[in-house]
Structure formats: C-alpha cells, structure tokens
Amino acid sequence: MFLxxxxxxxxxxxxxxxxxSIVAAKEKKKPWEVTKVQVKAPKGxxxxxxxxxxxxxxxxxxxxxxxxxxxxxxxxxEQGKTLWSKVDGKAGKSCASCHQKAEKTMKxxxxxxxxxxxxxxxxxxxxxxxxxxxxNNMKAKKWKWESGQMLxxxxxxxxxxxxxxxxxxxxxxxxxxxxxxxxxxYQRRGQLDMSCAGCHQQNFxxxxxxxxxxxxHSNGFPTYRLKWQKIGSLxxxxxxxNSQVRAKPYKRGSAEYTNLELYLAWRGLGLKxxxxxxxx
Amino acid sequence: xxxxxVRVPKKIKKGEVVTIKTLIGHKMETGLRRNKxxxxxxxxxxxxxxxxxxDGKTVFKAVLHPAVSANPFISFTISPDKSGTIEFxxxxxxxxxxxxxxxxxxx
Amino acid sequence: MSxxxxxxxxxxxxxxxxxxxxxxxxxxxxxxxxxxxxxAAVAAAMKKAIGDKKxxxxxxxxxxxEIAENGNTVPIGIEVESKMAGGDAVKAVHVYAEGNPNxxxxxxxxxxxxxxxxxxxxxxxxxxxxxxxxxEMADGKVYMGKRLVKVTIGGCGG
Numbered sequence: 094m095f096l097x098x099x100x101x102x103x104x105x106x107x108x109x110x111x112x113x114s115i116v117a118a119k120e121k122k123k124p125w126e127v128t129k130v131q132v133k134a135p136k137g138x139x140x141x142x143x144x145x146x147x148x149x150x151x152x153x154x155x156x157x158x159x160x161x162x163x164x165x166x167x168x169x170x171e172q173g174k175t176l177w178s179k180v181d182g183k184a185g186k187s188c189a190s191c192h193q194k195a196e197k198t199m200k201x202x203x204x205x206x207x208x209x210x211x212x213x214x215x216x217x218x219x220x221x222x223x224x225x226x227x228x229n230n231m232k233a234k235k236w237k238w239e240s241g242q243m244l245x246x247x248x249x250x251x252x253x254x255x256x257x258x259x260x261x262x263x264x265x266x267x268x269x270x271x272x273x274x275x276x277x278x279y280q281r282r283g284q285l286d287m288s289c290a291g292c293h294q295q296n297f298x299x300x301x302x303x304x305x306x307x308x309x310h311s312n313g314f315p316t317y318r319l320k321w322q323k324i325g326s327l328x329x330x331x332x333x334x335n336s337q338v339r340a341k342p343y344k345r346g347s348a349e350y351t352n353l354e355l356y357l358a359w360r361g362l363g364l365k366x367x368x369x370x371x372x373x
Numbered sequence: 374x375x376x377x378x379v380r381v382p383k384k385i386k387k388g389e390v391v392t393i394k395t396l397i398g399h400k401m402e403t404g405l406r407r408n409k410x411x412x413x414x415x416x417x418x419x420x421x422x423x424x425x426x427x428d429g430k431t432v433f434k435a436v437l438h439p440a441v442s443a444n445p446f447i448s449f450t451i452s453p454d455k456s457g458t459i460e461f462x463x464x465x466x467x468x469x470x471x472x473x474x475x476x477x478x479x480x
Numbered sequence: 481m482s483x484x485x486x487x488x489x490x491x492x493x494x495x496x497x498x499x500x501x502x503x504x505x506x507x508x509x510x511x512x513x514x515x516x517x518x519x520a521a522v523a524a525a526m527k528k529a530i531g532d533k534k535x536x537x538x539x540x541x542x543x544x545x546e547i548a549e550n551g552n553t554v555p556i557g558i559e560v561e562s563k564m565a566g567g568d569a570v571k572a573v574h575v576y577a578e579g580n581p582n583x584x585x586x587x588x589x590x591x592x593x594x595x596x597x598x599x600x601x602x603x604x605x606x607x608x609x610x611x612x613x614x615x616e617m618a619d620g621k622v623y624m625g626k627r628l629v630k631v632t633i634g635g636c637g638g
Contacts, residue, residue: 154549162380165444168398171376241374303547303632319553322400322443373550390595403604405581432593435601440577440585442553442602449588452595 125256126159127367135362139294140308145364146372149297149307154319158371166248166317166369169241169324173249176242182233188246191230195253203251204260204366207355209267216270218351219247220326238345244324248315251368258365259312261358274356277349283340289353304373310361311354313370324369327354374398379461381475387454393425393433394448397463397471403439420471422464423447428457455479515581516606522576522583529574529587530614533622540573540613540625543600551605551631558588560597560615560623567619570597574616579609605631 122128131142147155157163177195180187192198207218217225223246224235236243263271281288292301293309300306314327321329328350332342343349380394397420404417417439425433433449451459456478463471526535543557560570569592575585588599597615608630615623 151545151547151549153545153555157555162378162394162396163446165396165398165446168374168376168396168444172374245374319550322552392598403581427593430593431589432591433599434589435599436587437601438582438584438586440580440582440604442604446555446600446602448600449590450594450596450598453593 123159125365125367127155127365132363135359138360138362140360143310143361143364144297144308145367146307146310146313147367147370149305150371150373154371154373158367164317164369164371166315166324166371169245169248169315169317170252170369172241172245173247173252176246177249182227182231184230184232186231188226195249199250199253201254201257201260203254203368204257205262207261207270207351207358209262209265209270211266216267216348216351216355218328218346218354219250220346221351223247223250239326239329244315244326247326248324248369251315251366254366255368256365258363259358259361261355261362263355263359267355270352270355271359273348274352274354277353278356278360283335283338285338285340287338289334308360309357310364311357312361312364313367313372315368316370316372319371319373327357375463375471377461377463377471377473379473379475381459381477383477385453385477385479387479388452390450390452392448392450393459394446395423395461395473396444396446398444399463399465401437401439401441401443401445405439418466420445420463420465424462424464425449425451426460426462427451427453429460432459453477453479516579519578522578522612525576525583526574526612526614529572530616530622533620535614535622535624537624537626539623540615542611542613542625542627544611544627544629547630547632548605551607553602554605554629554631555600555602556611557600558598558613558625562597562617564590564592564594564596567617567621569618571616571618573597573599574614575603576612576614577603577605577609578612579607580604581606585611605629607631 127145127147130148131144134140134143147158161167174195176188178187178189188195203219207216208222209216215221220238220243223243227233228235236246278289281291289309292306297306297308311327314330315324317324326345328345331350331353332345335342375398377395377397382391385391399420400418401420402415402418404414406415407413408415419437419439419441421437423435423437424431432451435447437445458474458476461473465471539561541559541561543559544554548554556575558573558575560573562568562570564570570590572587572589574587576583577585585603586601590597608628611627611629613625615625617623
C-alpha cells in the first residue's frame, strides 16, 4: 500500500522556477518551453501532481535549457540529424531512405516509448528499436547504447517530440512489463537499502546532502547533465543511482531498466518532453 | 564532433554594442583524469585558444585552460562601424583549428 | 506506510536526507588524488600575467552563482567598467580559481572593436573557492575583482 505523496515541494524551489517564466513572459514564448509548474498526475498515480525536473534546478540551469543555442544538448541533436541521412550498412540505406524527414515521421514517436512490439514479443526503448532497424533493415552494425552515435540518434528522435506530452501505453500486452518496472521502483536495494520511491516519491523537494531531489521523471532524457558535461541516456542515470546506493547496476538496455523506463514514463504521463533537457 | 556554432546579429546599428555567442563541442580533456581500468593518465587535449577577427583584424582573443568546461561556450561583444565578415577560430592542443564565419550588416 | 513508520524506517538514511539547512559544501576537494593549488601557485600565476604590478580592488564585476548547480559546469560572466578608450580601455582580463588544481582559468583580450569589456564562459570548479579576476588597463593599472562560489557535494549523482 503506497501512501499518496503529500510532501510539498519546497516552495522556494518552485518560486525560483516560476519567476523564470514570469520574467521570460516579456519575450515570445516558444511552444515547447516549460511553463506549467504543476501538471495533473495520471489516474492512479501515487503523486498529487507532477513537476518536471526542470523546476528543481537553478534559474541559470533553466536558462541553459531555454535557449537552443546555449543548450549544449543540441550538439547531439545535430549529430543525430547528420546520421539520419548517412548511408550505413550493406543494404546501402540511411534512416531517411525509409523514414524520410524525421521532423515529420518521428513527431510524437519518442513520446510513446518504450513500446511493446508483438512481432518480436519485446518491450523496446528507442535505442533497441534503432539497433533493430540497423541490424535487420540496414544490415549495419549495432551502435553501443552510450556511443556518440546512439546518443545523437536517440536525442534527435526524442527531440522531434519536444513539447508533446509523454504518452506511453501501459495496458494490454505492456502490462506485465509495467508491473515489473513498478516493482523495481519500490524495491529497496543496495547496501544503503534505498528505493527510487524513497527519494523521488517520499522526499522530492527535500535535499539529500546538497542535491535537491526531483520527482525523478524521464521527460527530459536523453539529458545534458552539467556533471557529465555531455548528453547521457536514462539507463546511464539508472546505473548512477543504483551504484550510489551501493547496488550492482544493471546493463544499459537490460530488461530491468527497460521495464523501469516504461514505469517511469507512466509516472510522468502528461509532462512535456523536454529533450534535450539540461539538468545538474 | 566539434560542430562549432555562432550567433551573430545579421543587422547591427552603428555604434551599437552587440553580444556574440559561440559554442563548440569538445571534451576539454584536462590531463588529470585516469583510465578507470588501466590506471593510466588520460592525456590533456583542450581547445587552448579562441580568436574572433573582423575582415582579418583581431577583435577579441581568449586563451583557455583545462578549467574551462567541456563544450566551451564563449560570449563577448563587438561594436563594428561598418558591415563585414567575422571569422571565428578555435585552436586545439597540437594545432588543429576549427573555424566558422558569419556576415553582418551595419546600418 | 504511516508517517511514523517512515520516520522510524528512515533512521539509516536520515543522515543522508538533510531536511533543514545543512547543505554540504565541498570544502574538501572533490577530486581525490589531485593536488590543488595553494596561495603561492595563485600568486605565481598572476605574476606571469601582470608581473610585479599591484592590483587594486574595483571596476571588475563577476556574475557567478552563489551556489553552483554542479562544479563541473559553472557559468561565469565578467564585466569591467570602462569607457573602452584611452588609458581607461581594458587590454586584458585574467581569471583565476584559487582552489583548482591549476589556478589559471582563462584570459581574454579586448580591442577598440569590442565595444565593451565583457565576456562569459563556463568553468570547472573543484571545490568552494574564490574566483579572482584581474583587469589590465591600457594605462598600466590593474584592477581586481573577487567572488566566492560555493560548490556542493551532491547526495546522489551530484
């Protein structure tokens, strides 16, 4: 039985973010800009409301995300765009050969992932799907999950859904993966015996040492983290979190993390995709 | 993937001081990190200097050290008195350069 | 889980989840195994740039966060009050980080075409420390600005 989180987000943190949007109101608002601090939580959610990780960061960090020029994450969006039209593999195709212009064909796609593919009976993240295409349709070598190319491609694809609401499907054939991800989220692990929920559901808005805890959503991933000084995948973040509670991290692309990614996406249903977000 | 990018206003009023923004993708490897598996030091490789020239004449110069974050962002101002072309040059340890140019109009 | 159970069960983790105040600032370096600069190193670095000139406080403003979101990428803005003409023109600006492995951060050179002595960039900070900026004027004077930036130890991933 999980208690609905009544932890109030530290008002200071939110006011910080809220003032940004008030000041920025003088300039023209871009359609994908993060304006709503509190978003309605999905039905059945243990949270009272959703707040993007954006609101838990300083104004300066937010300003890096607000400007596509200053946002270093866009270096990876550009990378992805270049790779999209690059012919690769024995079949002599590029992504564009089948998918034409990503701005059109990939719009909304990233927002639906991870997706269950009945043909292969697999729950797949964007990276899995890209590699599937590369291997089978392009006859090209798979890309490593955290390679420059895969990060570029995943960021480019998700970026096409920027400003659109997270829209994963968790019922029907996706249900068992969803339940597995949910179990993982609440499971305490590691020498520090902590769960995702312990920080991100029960204590968001509070600090763990000096880090301000967010609700732990994935709407900004792949994300440019100031700490990493580059774009990183959601599974990289999972590995970091698991390592830090002294639990053995799973592999990027593992079933455990893909199921968790699905569950996490559901927790953030309705939040706008911000890829490439800028976080700490 | 250096992918240098620059933001230069296309139209500048005479006497106006405008902000130029630049960003280049680069790891800015400090030379202090060690390979986690082998223990060997990862050699330094950074963008060590940046120069902006208007019609061949230097208008702004910077020397960077490893303390500059990866994907260096540098912004500065210019106040040109006539239309021209601005050239940006980033130089890496070892001498490799990356360049970008932009035109502007002064009215 | 009731509020009481939460509190009870959290005893092991309570020292990590600091509810009130007590942000942990990195007064200890975050880069183990790397020697950090000392006052002598900073003085030597400055001497390299301005020789034996004695800097005077003033004219330099440093735009930096009070607390860095993350020490690896800290946005810094420098501005020197100047008419950008005659002896008052700013020749160069030198940035130092007192507590980094190497105190030198960056140097910027301005010209009459600059319009203003302003520059922004992003830097790495190993720990809570002062950012010191020296501004060399055309008439030979050197002005100095100093700003303390706090760098925190994150709790998880920070």
